[in-house]
Amino acid sequence: MAGGGGGFVEAEAIIARIETKSTKIESLLKQYKPVEALKTALEGSPPKTLDERCKSANWIVVHRALMAIKDIEGMLNALDVEYYDILMKYLYRGLSTGDRPTCDQCLKIHEKLTERAGLGCILRCLSDTLNTV
């Protein structure tokens, strides 16, 4: 689907965009605004590409914002409903890393998110094999 030479350039463009996002997120985190940071991280996700590097780059950015969240309820209150599905996908990516602190955080958020979004959210995350994160 990402065709030849054009695809390569596209990936670079996406990575550049992710880098801009990253700086924005760092500054938001310094201002103690973790919820804003997560919103910024989730915007434009998943990157419309099959390139694993882009996906990993985006994951690193989202991961940074996720780990900074202390008030999960507050974060979910502030997050729009349309971001629930994409957040769930990143939670599962986090759980798949096996890294203890990441998994702890992801499990905590998963519990609250499932209460809000229901099992349908998990289903949509599992059954979508086209737009993976």
Added chain:
Amino acid sequence: MAVVDVHRFAESITCHAWSPDHSMVAFCPNNNEVHIYKSSQDQWERLHVLEKHDQIVSGIDWSSKSNKIVTVSHDRNSYVWSLEGGEWVPTLVILRLNRAALCVQWSPKENKFAVGSGAKTVCICYYEQENNWWVSKLIRKRHESSVTNVAWHPNNILLATTSTDGKCRVFSTFIKGVDTKDSKAGSPAESKFGEQIIQLDLSYSWAFGVKWSPSGNTLAYVGHSSMIYFVDDVGPSPLAQSVAFRDLPLRDVLFISEKMVIGVGYDSNPMVFAADDTGIWSFIRYIGEKKEVSSGSSYSSQFSEAFTKFYGQSKATTANEASESSKSRGGVHDNCINSIVPLSKAGSPKVMRFSTSGLDGKIAIWDLESMQEELGHQF
């Protein structure tokens, strides 16, 4: 509650269909037979057992005007049963399939029936008077995977199909000699047999349960990702809407009016969806009550236990208490509902009664008469 009658007929029911006067029900108890029961004075008695198929009967439909039962099975065969002298006599229909047949439906005029199969084909069967047998015409193109459900448009020519490739397609099934060309309807190109009118790419996962609205203007089908899709003005410029909902996926849908749809599936509780005055579809409510667990979350004890284990792995988290003692979800069905059948006169714009059957072996009859006020003006 809107439930009028519930009866457990077998361990598990694959599919069911009603007789024209709704006094008898034919179903497959998850084996190669079809059982016909008659209801008399609150008792159900078994009248017939139709035993011809070698494998599970995956689809049954009972025509209301000609009183014929068509059955299809995983054994790649189909039989049309006619009542002769109190006995059901089968006629084999050679479908020419090399994989299982998955679903069947009589057309509105009952001169054709459509069969969806695992062979990525749809068979349209019609009766040839001269040879006194049913002929099968195949739509081989387009489908990339099993055809899970078929639905006839009221005009007897258009057929909608859903498939495990995630797409919903509409085909023309015009057959010379069987169908008459309606001078108003469509261009000559659309009248070619097997011609694909439209392909809907809304779902990323398996698609099931397609139905047309009573006027034929709207299509509804479900995806396995807990989504339901509505398409208005099916044709060159359709208006598609994807509605995501909270709970487990649906398996089948039914239009109870032009603007209201009931979906049934893995949640064992029928869901009502309606379109508001601007045409936007959304989830309204469950038909039956959903039993609330005292710990605050709405899951039964089976889920609570699973979640406790899942979240308990994190040292920082507090686990959900598994409080409820009963295993049932408090509804009519205990397991996945995989079929919903209307119990009104065919072609009527409003469906007042319908029945559901599922993996728990129960058939439940629902009546919406008492719920008309609650459902609102869309009903």
